Amino acid sequence: MSMRLLVFAPTRRAPTETFVRANLQGLPFEIIAYFGDEQPLSDPGRLAYGLAILVSKALTRLGLLRLATLPGSLVAWCLIRRHQPDVLMTEFGFHAVRVMEAAAWSDTPLIVHFRGSDASAQNRLGLLKDRYRRLMVIVSGIIVKSQPMRRTLLALGAPNDHLIVSPSGADERLFHGADPGRSSPLLVAVGRFVAKKGPLQTIRAFAAMRQSLPEPVALTTKLVMLGDGPLLAEARQLVEALALGSAVILPGLADRQRVAELLRQARCFVQHSQVAPDGDREGSPVAVMEAQLSGLPVVATRHEGIPEVVEDGVSGFLVDEGDLQGMAAAMARLIVEPDLAARLGAAGKRRAAANFTARHHLEQIAALLRKVIQESR
Incomplete structure (x- = not known):
């Protein structure tokens, strides 16, 4: 029986964020994904999740950070009850804090994928630092893109033994064949x-x-x-x-x-x-x-x-x-x-x-997911 992965992400519409879509397509799990910018009337679960994230964003803008965690976490908890996943993964740290309490309430292991500005932009780090410290208590594993990003999160309490540096990588089926010695300038x-x-x-x-x-x-x-x-x-x-x-x-x-x-x-x-x-x-x-x-x-x-x-x-x-x-x-x-x-x-x-291939990156993520699932049993 394949393991089930429940993914929470802020969006799948940004045209340059192909790496998020690549993860969803390439991991060897049964994957169910919810996106914070989607509110389809035909799907009550996705509608509720999208609306909860909108409320969470509004509360964050008002500075009510602790309260901002609750709408997304409550809906995420209901979705966990519905889908019974083996593991959760959130894309971007700023989105993880919107749903993190659901992992604690349901005792489901949570992996957070930090990607750049969510671990560097001062407006985000300054605003979310306390929320990130709470996140580090809840998470079972973290994926980052670089050693400087790793050091930033370790300083906030990230679990060193479950924190991997894994650049997103390139698709070797598509990127090949350059000949710079003979090309035009x-x-x-x-x-x-x-x-x-x-x-x-x-x-x-x-x-x-x-x-x-x-x-x-x-x-x-x-x-x-x-x-x-x-x-x-x-x-x-x-x-x-x-x-x-x-x-x-x-x-x-x-x-x-x-x-x-x-x-x-x-x-x-x-x-x-x-x-x-x-x-x-x-x-x-x-x-x-x-x-x-x-x-x-x-x-x-x-x-x-x-x-x-x-x-x-x-x-x-x-x-x-x-x-x-x-x-x-x-x-x-x-x-x-x-x-x-x-x-x-x-x-x-x-x-x-x-x-630095996408295949290597996905293998690293899959290994971390399997590790935290095994440790949670």
Whole structure:
């Protein structure tokens, strides 16, 4: 008989949060999932859950944090009684506190999957710190994306022996086939246009790089940045202000197939991740792992989990946050030295295939789920 997993997540609609959907599709369990942004009239359980999460959010905005836990937890407890799961999993720490008491009331083991801003943004950590401390008493296991995230949660009381670092990983069936030694001088960035991804810094570094290249090379070098978000309009204005013209292409969102195709055509992947003004940080960016698994070298920053994925000088180049000249120099090297790009890309592919595939990530999650189920019996 297969084990039953009951999942609580805030949403399944965000187009870039493909990793949540991948978990639901790839784990070897009977999975029942509820999403906080869905209130279908045809399904009383899902309707009740969605409405409870709306009430919880409203109470949180009013500062009634202890009370905010109750609506979601009460409905989640009823759903646990209905479905009789072997284990619970919540996506994102901020969503876990909305349902955590249901795990305690029902004595059902709970795994919480922290993914980034839920363990870094100061507005969230400051607001939810006491709720997180309560969560750490209840949880049976925790999944995080990077060592810095792990240290943050350990300081809040997370169980060290049931806390695993597991980057989401890339799909090896889709991301493959790049040949940076023979490709055109194309740089690619993939990600939401938000402060922690540093899209404006990437554009400025690209502009500086073009100025350092011989004119014939500079004229053929392109940057394509896939993604959408609140900084996209400002990014387009910056491209115009820097007179980059058609050298920088910002086509907006793309599906995973289009991302994979573009990575196969590229010389390298670039991303200037940084701490956002509100303290928000990356975990270990999935796009970086997708690029490496494809066979591309990566130019990025020493930010959160990125140095755990990219080995500086081995599979790419890392610079400090804000070091635009350093990033420009690293990109320029890969443009003018395709053999170097090929060598670093091959090293990154080997490392990603061994450590950062979606399959490896799901195996780690499944092992943790089985462990806590066994210990609860």
